[in-house]
Amino acid sequence: MKLRRRLGIEWASVALFASLMISALVYWAPLSGFDNLFYDRLSDLDRPKAAEDILIIAVDEDSLASFGKWPWKRDVHASFFEQMAIANPKVIAFDILLSEAGDEIEDQQLASAMGKNDNLFLPVHFVFPGSDGAAFDTKQPINIFKESSSGLGHVNLAFDRDGVVRRFQPCFESRVTKTIWPHLMEQVYRRINGNRSQAYQSIENCDEALLVPFARRGSFATISYTAIAKGEVPAGFLNDKIILIGATANGLGDQYPVPLGDGGTMAGVEIMANMLSGLRTDNFIKPLxxxxxxxxxxxxxxxxxxxxxxxxxxxxxxxxxxxxxxxxxxxxxxxxxxxxxxxxxxxxxxxxxxxxxxxxxxxxxxxxxxxxxxxxxxxNIDIPVGVSAAGPVDVVTGQAEELTHAIAHMRDLRRFISDALSNLPDPMFITDLEGKVIFANKLAQTGLEDGAQDMALDAMLDRFVALEDLADVKDYLTLQIQPTEHDYVDFTSRNDEVFAMRRAPVVSDEGELRGYIHYLADITEVANASQEREEVLELLSHDMRAPQAAILALLNDQQPTDTHRRIEGHARRTLALADNFVGLARIKASEFDGEDLLLSELVIEANDSLWPLANARGIKCAVDDQSDGAFIVGEPSSLHRSFVNLIDNAIKYSPDGTTIDIQLRNISIDKQSFVSVSIADQGEGIAEELLGHLFERFTTDDQGAKGAVKGSGLGLNFVETVIQRHGGSIRAENIRDGGARFTILLPVAPDLETDGEN
Incomplete structure (x- = not known):
């Protein structure tokens, strides 16, 4: 997950960086050189055909040789337009600037000749940058020629960054005057078709430019200017033609690079012929x-x-x-x-x-x-992993080699664990979170030809658990049974064996639950031993007690003698030994099952049960209850027997006619509430050498006993076991003025303690 999260951050960063970079490349187009080159190569694969009704009349080298150095006198152009008026073409675009006045008479002659042509359009040129800080200067024909024409149109060319003419601007807008000038070829198109071109209508503003599909160089029909001016071309040849007039001679500076792939140039008038052809066929290429x-x-x-x-x-x-x-x-x-x-x-x-x-x-x-x-x-691994790379390597190669060694070690470790689990002496299997068996050792696979992998958990349980115990096992696995101190469940198998099933979670290194391990420990011998123990306890509690009780009953019918008293003492001691032994065994074999008890009431009841014994020797038991009705969580039977044992001992070791003090009071230790019960006698006290071993088994000090029944050596061990089972403690000490004191601390019931604080 850590690597995936890191790679996710890296991926997002790279994605953002690349997206921003592409956005910048699209916006500023620094790689337009490649785009233009690719466009030129693609365009060269399919060139459009030249329109047959477009005729270029070129001011070429022959024209310069006939009429002399450029610019010519206006009478040359006047003769030209006289011939054009006779031919009656469809439209004429005169791509030669007439922005400066000449001889007044010659200008009048030219204007008159131009006026004879109804569909004559003249160019407007914009010079960048303009004079006196202006953005551009507008070069229009002088008024006498403007009045003789049918309209004006701009002839500016749009150059790409590489200086090549690929684009056509249908119009030009002056930012100052807000005047919009259609292109000269747009004006020609409108005169021919009577409406705006589709290309003009497709643009949103005059800054947009369309890519021109160029025909091959020289595709349009071309006639020399001098041939027309001298009347060498029949008028019928020019009739109904679209005439484009412009300079093609190299010395006139009207040659521009175009995307034809041969590196040559094209005259401006031929470029406009391609533009007009594109307007008529509507095959301009629009950039996205x-x-x-x-x-x-x-x-x-x-x-x-x-x-x-x-x-x-x-x-x-x-x-x-x-x-x-x-x-x-x-x-x-x-x-x-x-x-x-x-x-x-x-x-x-x-x-x-x-x-x-x-x-x-x-x-x-x-x-x-x-x-x-x-x-x-x-x-902490016991198999060496960090093997050095063989010779100098780069960092990544070194890491790869070390990772290879680590993987090899993990493979060996996995094989070791697999072998260890497979050869466990008891059945064991592992399930995933969906309850499917993903691993089973040899004993769990016994009797399965195809193995236990992919078997459902219920099917696996059916193989081991007897029907009468199956519900309890499933309850344990679904956590419907509260986990106990020993978190497992016992069941009898279909082969009458006894197993203890324990389930443990399989957790990843990150703490994520991945599945469960189910271990089936064979406790048949333990169960048999437990059964035998129960039988022994039954023997002690019934078969051994019954003869002793019969002896005591017979002695009650006889006159008391010293022998009778001794027999009675030994019989009672045997009964006490049996009771304590059985009590200890049953306590250790059972779970704690407590209930709310009023401790003072239980102590008084235990004291009252011993009143005949104390009264026979003139001993008084004084109970001082200062516990304010404190409750504890306890088992009434074992606690009652414990207090009976302690009070009985106090009576046994007290001189006749003395007093036994029993005190109950509330105390607090480390902010936890306890009930303290102290039982003090006025006897000779406990021998110093026995104080440290008093609660051990078969430890007794019968020399100081005053009663007829001697100790069994299990009573105090039983008391300590019971008190510890209740979460309490017991302490024995000698009193300075004589006698012994036993002090018991038992915790107050939690819910009652909370209620008392509130």
Missing amino acids: PFWQQLVISLLPLWILLIGFWRWRPRSSLFVSLGLYLAVLSTSAMLLTLNIWFAPSAALAGLALIYPVWGWRRLQATSEFMDEELQTFRSS
Whole structure:
């Protein structure tokens, strides 16, 4: 669990870091160079065809040779537009700036010639940065030419970071004047179709740019400017054509890099021809919005992250390679649908996540192995484990070798434990928390051909427990019987053997319950011995007592003589010995079964039972009760006999005509309440050499006894056993003025003690 928790934290950290990194890559696009290269290669696989009705009239090298150095006089353009008016094309886009005034007469001639063409559109160019701190300067045709045209459109090109023209901006918006300028090709499209293009309607603002599907260089029909101006081209050839006029000569500076894969440039007018073709076929490629790009880029990363928890490293590697191909394939597939997904961020995430996760997982595992191996080395194991690596190795290899030795040791230890459990002299089996047997030793498997593994607990019990005891055993296992001092249950087997079943929990090193061990100890001999003991006790309590009682009955019918008194004494001593012996045996063989008792009442009752004996010798027993009606938890029979023994001893060792003081009072020791009972006589006291052994078996001091019946040597041992059984204590001492005192402490009943405090 510790390693799993550590790996979970590492995994979450790596996942967060990688997700943030991919988000940054998508937002700032620092890897756009790879995206552009991949896009160019994919675009080169399927180039669109050039529209046949688009005609480029090029200001080429031949035109410069015919009309001289650029810029030409306005009369050259006037002649050109005169010819175009005769040809009657569908629309004309004149991609040559006329932003500066020339000779007034020539400008008038050009404006007049331009006015003869109904569908003529002129360019507006924006220069960045502008003059005097402005964001840009607007370069429009002079007013005389604007009035002669059908409309204006911007001709700015959008360059990617690598300086290549791939994108088309359908419009340009001035942040200052809020004026929106449609692109020159958008104006041409609207004149042809009478409505806005789908590309224009698909953008949310003028900052959006669409990727242009370029036809191959030179695909559009092209005629030299000079051929038109000189009337060398029949008018019918130009009729109903879309005419795009622009510079193609290298010296005029209107050449730009485009994504054709050959590294060459393309004239601005041919770029606009591709833009117009895209507007007409609506096959522009739209880049995914930021959030869609981010989600798709994160998806393969999270597939791999989740897979790290379920796949082996080799599987994760193969899946990672598969995800690389999936990302590239997805980008290519979407491109066929005119959607552009830039794959670089997703690929970078995959390239980063595998080694970073491998590093963090290896680091966490290495530190965990260090801690576990250190714990393993410090544990008390009797088989050496820490075998050094053979020669210098790196840290992880050294840990792996040491872990190999540790596993080998644990394998040996497991075999040792398995052999030890299998060869136990009594049946033993282990169950899991569902009650299924997961291990059974040889004796527990006796008679089972397939073994006891996977057997249900009830089925295992049916093999051992006799029907009459089965319910008691199941009650014990379900904890319906309260655990006793000896936590086990006895039962008779189907073979009339007697077993004691003990159940113990199987707990992991972290304290988690995993199952239970069930041990069946064969106590047949012990049970037989217990039966024999009961028979002996019956012999003592009945068969031995009966003759003694008969002797006493016969003596009562005779005249008392010294011999009779001696016989009576020995008979009574034999009865006392038998009673004490039986009492001790029964106490040790039975569980404590107490009840609430008023101690003062029990002591007075014991004293009253001995009144004839004390009265015969003129001895007075004075009871001083200061216990305030204190209750204890006790067994009435054994306690009564104990106090009878103590008072009887006091009478026995007291001179005739003396007094025995019996005091009861409440005392508190270490905040626990007790009832103290002291019994003091006025005899000669206890011999000093006997004080330390007074409560041992067969210890007696009959020399000081005044009565006819001598001690058996078991009475005080019985009393001590009973008092200790009740959680109390007994102490004997000699009184300074003469005599002996026995003091007994018994705890007050807990519930009654609590009630008294409240």
